[in-house]
Amino acid sequence: MTTQLLTPNELEQALRAIGAERYHNLHPFHRALHDGKLNKGQVQAWALNRYYYQASIPAKDASLLARLPTAELRREWRRRLEDHDGTEPGSGGVARWLKLTDGLGLDRAYVESLEGLLPGTKFAVEAYVHFVRERSVLEAIASSLTELFSPTIISERVSGMLQNYAFITEETLAYFKPRLTQAPQDSAFALAYVKEHARTVEQQQSVLNALKFKCGVLWSMLDALDYAYVTPARIPPGSFRPETAA
Numbered sequence: 048m049t050t051q052l053l054t055p056n057e058l059e060q061a062l063r064a065i066g067a068e069r070y071h072n073l074h075p076f077h078r079a080l081h082d083g084k085l086n087k088g089q090v091q092a093w094a095l096n097r098y099y100y101q102a103s104i105p106a107k108d109a110s111l112l113a114r115l116p117t118a119e120l121r122r123e124w125r126r127r128l129e130d131h132d133g134t135e136p137g138s139g140g141v142a143r144w145l146k147l148t149d150g151l152g153l154d155r156a157y158v159e160s161l162e163g164l165l166p167g168t169k170f171a172v173e174a175y176v177h178f179v180r181e182r183s184v185l186e187a188i189a190s191s192l193t194e195l196f197s198p199t200i201i202s203e204r205v206s207g208m209l210q211n212y213a214f215i216t217e218e219t220l221a222y223f224k225p226r227l228t229q230a231p232q233d234s235a236f237a238l239a240y241v242k243e244h245a246r247t248v249e250q251q252q253s254v255l256n257a258l259k260f261k262c263g264v265l266w267s268m269l270d271a272l273d274y275a276y277v278t279p280a281r282i283p284p285g286s287f288r289p290e291t292a293a
């Protein structure tokens with residue numbers, strides 16, 4: 048618990064310390080994914096569940112956009128919507144995520160129907176969307192700051208998966224390449240905003256808590272996958288059942 052006011056740079060250090068301790072690159076499921084320890088069915092389950100996160104990001108950004116007070120902020124946030132939804136059908140991050148699920152042999156209509164989702168994925172993603180909708184603009188922006196840490200995990204994931212899985216190609220992982228430039232741009236803006244606007248102890252605490260909350264969202268998504276699909280698999284009724292273990 049922070050009891051004294053931090054300088055903007057101390058606040059940044061405290062945020063980075065949260066990522067170093069809690070970001071989902073430390074989760075055993077992530078390590079297994081990029082070390083090549085999973086079978087195709089388990090990678091399918093990851094991609095299918097993660098689709099819901101990707102598809103919900105533009106909805107959460109749209110709800111925040113509506114509450115932003117200046118044209119400058121809205122312009123910045125609008126870019127995120129375009130990155131994810133694209134500017135025409137078939138473009139943007141969500142469409143590129145579907146190339147990944149296609150490449151893994153999943154039926155597109157089934158992925159988009161969300162029918163195979165784990166309950167844990169649904170709850171975690173919805174908690175994030177609700178958090179952004181209901182909390183202050185400052186907390187909502189702070190909750191996006193996990194993206195400070197995503198370029199490292201994405202690089203690890205792409206090189207690890209290409210190296211370790213015969214069924215993964217550069218093309219199926221095309222989602223991630225633009226994120227390596229988009230995420231730093233997004234997180235630099237969000238970090239500067241938070242450093243400028245968190246001016247009281249309470250505001251700084253709320254920013255730190257928002258980042259912890261978001262690390263928990265990402266962590267619990269991987270917990271749900273780990274519990275359901277890694278031996279001994281305990282797949283909830285109705286959730287995706289891989290056909291193949293190959």
Ligand SMILES: O=C(O)c1cc(C(=O)O)c2c(n1)C(=O)C(=O)c1cc(C(=O)O)[nH]c1-2
Pocket residue numbers: 104140190191192193194196197200201226265
């Ligand atoms: O691959 C990842 O591990 C990862 C993590 C995160 C993140 O840290 O929230 C995002 C993404 N990817 C991502 O692709 C993405 O578009 C994204 C948007 C956001 C956000 O909170 O607004 N996080 C993330």
